[in-house]
Amino acid sequence: MVLASPVSNLHSAWASRLLEGLPAVTGDLAELQRRGRAALAATPLPQQHQEDWRFTDLSPLTALTPRWRKACPELPSDLPAPAPGTLRLWLDGRGDPLAGVVLPAGLTPLSPAELDGALGHSLAAVGCEHHWPVQFNHATAGRCLALRVSGPEPISLELVSAASQPESLLPLRLLLLLEEQAELELSQVLLGSGSSLTSLVLEAHLGRGARLRHAVIALGEAPACLLGHLAVEQESESRYQLSTASRGWALARLEPRISQLSGAAHTQLTGLQLAEERQVAVTHSWVRFEGPDGSLEQLHKAIADGQGRSVFNGAVRVPRAAQRTNASQLSRNLLLSPQARIDTKPELEIVADDVRCAHGATVSRLQLDQLFYLQSRGIDVELAANLLKRGFCAEALQQLPTAAANWRPLERLLRQGSPLGELP
Amino acid sequence: MILPDAELLLQIVDLHARVDDQPILKGVNLEIRAGEIHAVMGRNGSGKSTLSKVLAGHPSYRVTGGSVLFRGEDLLALPPEQRARIGVFLGFQYPVEIPGVSNLEFLRVATNARRLERGEEELDTFSFEDLVHERLQVVQMDPAFLARSVNEGFSGGEKKRNEILQMALLEPLLAILDETDSGLDIDALRIVAGGVNHLATAANATLLITHYQRLLDVITPDFVHVMAAGRILRTGGKELALELEQRGYDWVDQELADQELANQGAPALGVV
Numbered sequence: 001m002v003l004a005s006p007v008s009n010l011h012s013a014w015a016s017r018l019l020e021g022l023p024a025v026t027g028d029l030a031e032l033q034r035r036g037r038a039a040l041a042a043t044p045l046p047q048q049h050q051e052d053w054r055f056t057d058l059s060p061l062t063a064l065t066p067r068w069r070k071a072c073p074e075l076p077s078d079l080p081a082p083a084p085g086t087l088r089l090w091l092d093g094r095g096d097p098l099a100g101v102v103l104p105a106g107l108t109p110l111s112p113a114e115l116d117g118a119l120g121h122s123l124a125a126v127g128c129e130h131h132w133p134v135q136f137n138h139a140t141a142g143r144c145l146a147l148r149v150s151g152p153e154p155i156s157l158e159l160v161s162a163a164s165q166p167e168s169l170l171p172l173r174l175l176l177l178l179e180e181q182a183e184l185e186l187s188q189v190l191l192g193s194g195s196s197l198t199s200l201v202l203e204a205h206l207g208r209g210a211r212l213r214h215a216v217i218a219l220g221e222a223p224a225c226l227l228g229h230l231a232v233e234q235e236s237e238s239r240y241q242l243s244t245a246s247r248g249w250a251l252a253r254l255e256p257r258i259s260q261l262s263g264a265a266h267t268q269l270t271g272l273q274l275a276e277e278r279q280v281a282v283t284h285s286w287v288r289f290e291g292p293d294g295s296l297e298q299l300h301k302a303i304a305d306g307q308g309r310s311v312f313n314g315a316v317r318v319p320r321a322a323q324r325t326n327a328s329q330l331s332r333n334l335l336l337s338p339q340a341r342i343d344t345k346p347e348l349e350i351v352a353d354d355v356r357c358a359h360g361a362t363v364s365r366l367q368l369d370q371l372f373y374l375q376s377r378g379i380d381v382e383l384a385a386n387l388l389k390r391g392f393c394a395e396a397l398q399q400l401p402t403a404a405a406n407w408r409p410l411e412r413l414l415r416q417g418s419p420l421g422e423l424p
Numbered sequence: 425m426i427l428p429d430a431e432l433l434l435q436i437v438d439l440h441a442r443v444d445d446q447p448i449l450k451g452v453n454l455e456i457r458a459g460e461i462h463a464v465m466g467r468n469g470s471g472k473s474t475l476s477k478v479l480a481g482h483p484s485y486r487v488t489g490g491s492v493l494f495r496g497e498d499l500l501a502l503p504p505e506q507r508a509r510i511g512v513f514l515g516f517q518y519p520v521e522i523p524g525v526s527n528l529e530f531l532r533v534a535t536n537a538r539r540l541e542r543g544e545e546e547l548d549t550f551s552f553e554d555l556v557h558e559r560l561q562v563v564q565m566d567p568a569f570l571a572r573s574v575n576e577g578f579s580g581g582e583k584k585r586n587e588i589l590q591m592a593l594l595e596p597l598l599a600i601l602d603e604t605d606s607g608l609d610i611d612a613l614r615i616v617a618g619g620v621n622h623l624a625t626a627a628n629a630t631l632l633i634t635h636y637q638r639l640l641d642v643i644t645p646d647f648v649h650v651m652a653a654g655r656i657l658r659t660g661g662k663e664l665a666l667e668l669e670q671r672g673y674d675w676v677d678q679e680l681a682d683q684e685l686a687n688q689g690a691p692a693l694g695v696v
């Protein structure tokens with residue numbers, strides 16, 4: 001017998017209040033919405049006694065009361081100019097982002113039938129279709145931006161969203177099918193402020209030899225929260241390169257999950273997260289090799305300051321079939337305050353015997369000798385600390401697509417106050 | 425050059441300092457006037473680097489007695505960055521590597537901090553590039569080092585050149601160079617020493633910490649001090665360095681022992 005605890009009571013009230021306010025299911029995603037809502041009604045919110053949520057304090061999320069209302073009334077005017085050659089799409093969770101847009105050659109929207117066939121495929125392949133944040137997205141997302149990428153020309157796409165209305169909800173659902181040898185640069189910029197909740201679910205399938213360079217720049221302002229699942233399937237010879245950077249959210253939880261369907265692909269994951277004040281920044285990555293000769297190169301960096309809390313969990317699965325896998329994972333963390341907290345955990349499950357798997361984790365403070373060296377050149381402590389933080393962060397932002405770099409994420413991660421403020 | 429009327433830049437009186445409650449400096453006295461070049465020599469562990477770090481304000485060292493005036497101002501009351509801004513420069517024995525921080529950016533921020541203090545305008549990236557390329561020539565350093573992270577992966581000699589480059593940019597009034605000569609090959613030693621000579625004027629002063637005469641062959645000191653057990657045991661002219669080169673430091677032990685004995689024999693000496 002399971003007794004409902006006061007916490008789970010509270011949580012189910014949170015979910016049912018949300019569900020009650022949702023409009024009737026409609027459109028291409030009606031079936032998914034129906035299933036998501038049923039699941040949400042039946043499943044309690046994740047709790048910290050569940051291993052995957054152990055260090056994720058959900059109270060910033062339950063403190064929000066998201067309702068079905070427009071998250072951002074209109075396109076903000078102060079966005080940086082789009083990078084030349086990049087198609088910028090504005091995602092408001094409601095309107096059709098492709099309305100009135102001329103797509104470049106090689107980029108085509110999926111038909112409803114194609115969408116129906118493809119939806120959920122990558123989520124299932126990486127084993128997260130039942131995860132609570134995914135169900136949540138299913139329950140709430142009314143449309144899916146679904147694109148096929150083909151042809152020899154590399155394509156650059158920038159997806160921008162901003163949730164700023166109080167008590168608002170921004171569900172983003174994306175699906176990308178990269179055909180053989182197709183090449184895409186995808187820069188996602190997620191902005192969030194006020195008591196808003198952004199929920200992102202992206203599925204991507206990389207055909208043989210396809211390349212996806214993907215950046216997620218997530219800039220928030222508490223109490224806004226962000227939940228994101230990135231589900232990526234890679235055929236052999238494909239390359240997936242992901243850079244994530246997040247700062248400012250009361251709670252940001254990103255879960256990149258990658259499956260190399262038959263190995264022999266390359267995956268590069270670079271993450272950077274800041275947790276300051278009372279913020280919670282969480283990354284749970286998961287990479288599985290289903291065949292031999294795959295490689296993974298992963299670097300995760302985090303800075304925790306104030307009473308911030310940073311969590312990294314890096315799962316790597318190398319089953320027997322995945323011989324000659326070459327995987328490296330490094331977690332580097334900077335702890336800047338005695339009240340801040342960092343939890344970092346590699347989670348390697350290696351069954352194959354002929355594999356190279358390196359992993360390491362470090363947690364350090366700012367080095368006194370480095371600070372003193374800078375000070376001894378006339379640089380004041382604050383600036384010195386900032387230079388050192390910059391040095392720490394810069395490494396993780398080196399390989400951004402131009403469109404993402406245009407947002408000057410390094411400056412936004414380091415500027416005093418909110419990352420959304422104006423830059424000089 | 426010794427100019428009797430020159431400004432007294434640095435005045436150290438009976439300086440005591442500790443690290444982790446262990447006394448290292450035990451009564452250092454030293455005066456440096458503008459225009460002068462001083463050399464401090466002494467055995468490994470005698471406290472030379474400690475003295476330099478205490479002057480620069482390293483947080484690991486606690487001053488437990490004595491005073492340090494820089495141009496009449498209480499140097500010890502200032503945070504390290506302020507000491508640098510008013511013109512005290514420490515060339516590190518072991519320059520620190522700072523991954524991810526661009527050398528050029530670092531040099532610019534440092535230079536501007538000093539310029540602001542001197543009432544000069546800050547330099548933007550363009551004018552700074554001009555200045556830094558001009559100063560690179562003082563140490564004949566490859567501009568490629570500007571694009572790298574501060575000291576990261578620099579060879580020992582390259583790090584020392586980078587220190588002198590910083591000195592050339594900051595134009596200190598008092599430069600304390602802690603074993604800037606160690607780790608340099610023969611050509612590099614000549615270049616670096618030439619740079620130091622080039623930067624020395626009647627308005628500033630240099631304190632060289634070194635073990636070797638070969639540096640003092642190129643940079644002629646006005647005074648040579650021998651440090652032992654946290655004090656300056658003897659001061660002389662440039663010939664003292666030559667004497668050390670020939671005789672080594674054994675006599676230092678003898679002299680220390682004699683002093684110890686004298687102190688024990690006359691405990692009332694402390695009461696004046």
Ligand SMILES: Nc1ncnc2c1ncn2[C@@H]1O[C@H](COP(=O)(O)OP(=O)(O)OP(=O)(O)O)[C@@H](O)[C@H]1O
Nearest residue numbers: 443448466467468469470471472473474475484517
């Ligand atoms: N941070 C520290 N922690 C512990 N001991 C220290 C520290 N700094 C200096 N000391 C000790 O103080 C003494 C003097 O050290 P210092 O580095 O000043 O010597 P030095 O004269 O510069 O020697 P060298 O010629 O080898 O450079 C040594 O015994 C050293 O071990």
Ligand SMILES: [Mg+2]
Nearest residue numbers: 472473474517
């Ligand atoms: Mg030393």
